[in-house]
Amino acid sequence: MLRGDEAAFRQFFADFFPRLYRFALPRVGGDADAAKEVVQATLIKAIRNLAGYRGEAALFSWLCQICRRQVVDHLRTLKRHAERVILVEDSDEMRAVFESIAAPASQEPPSGYSADEMRRLIQSVLDRLPNRYGDVLEWKYVEGRSVEEIAEALGVGRIAAQSLLARARTAFRQALETVFGATLGDVLSGMYGPES
């Protein structure tokens, strides 16, 4: 992208803008305009510092670090310290777990979340998966798109899309186990609450 490749820029923007927006939105109290401004400032700051990105952390994690600082700056500007939103995924413990999604850790996972927290955590897991795995899983299982439609959206062949879906499923299961310390089936049961 630093060589001026327009296609690389478009890929970068398409990959990270929606995920960062979802990252920022709950942290600015659900204010869509504020989330837009924070993410714009984040991406501009990231572009300016891209040459200094060394790859020690996943690119999305690095962008999230910048975004957190932008959220703090934004709230400070509005003098809304008291309204600052602290999410469960912002705890040091959970941040470490999210950082380890690319390489699952064996530490004891946190537990005991509300349904809303679980829903947001699972969506955060989708956003943290590499290679657009989160997108293809959502397209396939939430939107009901066919493999052919996914292949077309990604500009790849049908076999490649099937293979990508298989890898996405594996990565999603592993990431859930890392975050919740439970199998996908157990997480699913937890979503229905103790009565089910």
Place this chain on the structure above:
Amino acid sequence: MSDRDEFTPDDAEIEELLRKVGPRSEPSAEATHEVHAAVHAEWRALIDARRHRRRSIVFAIAAALCALAIGVAITVQMLNVEGEPIAVLLRADGDVLVASAGNAWTRVDAGHRIAIGDSVRSDARGALQLDNGIALRIDRGTSFKIVDEDRLMLHAGAVYVDAKPGEASAAFVIDTAAGSVRHLGTQYEVRKRADGIDVSVREGRVMVESRGGNDVAATGERLEVSTLGSVQRHRIAPTDEHWRWVTAIAPAFTLENAPLAAFLEWAARETGRKLAYESPQAEALAASFKLHGSIDGLSPEAALTAVLATTPLRLKEPSADVLEVIVAGD
């Protein structure tokens, strides 16, 4: 085989969980567009600044070498840096302005050399010839920047590319905010719209890389590509009225001593038609018949009529989509 045939218990659990969780929230199209524009502008500024710094380093090295050896100019030329001429303005029917290296806009005439890094703005139609063999035509109200010897960034208006099949110069890319267009031997137009681009293919195939992925357009197709990546496909005939502006600014064919066959090939290409000979005899006559005189000021259609009248060949049906050449009297 449908993908439902491959549905496994693995899918069922994931599907149930993800449906329970629901779709992730998406930013609005307006917010996406606004942020994209702001971040893209920042990125372009960064890239330009890096190029400028890189140029400065290159020039510093060149200056140091100059003290030790001759040939710095050749070295700089080999590095293909900004300022290297790569095209010539062949023709314009009004004002064409060029700005080089941050300097003011200057009106240029036919014969002016255009270099990497130059910005071009045209209130008129114009025809350019790149050194790598590709011919460009620009419509009124067009502005673009030559980014590299095989790449330009289109900001407004329309650019028509004519790259003859089989020439070594095939690689060429037009970048826009809505996507990049690349091809393999073809005639096509990229026209900027407020919310995207139209890519019309008169001959050959082009690939459009946009936010929505990669799309290939073939002869007779027009793609409407939005800045958000949506693509709509339409039909456009190679002889459609849409191409009239391209024909109107076509550089003149040098008739003197040219074989009739070369002229017919040029006329067919300029009018978006295929060339065919009814018989081997007609083809042999076209190859051996030498032309004399000039067709300056004539449109390709008018030139075709005028030139053929002086030869032993005729068109079977002058208005057909195929230029079928026959021997007069057959």
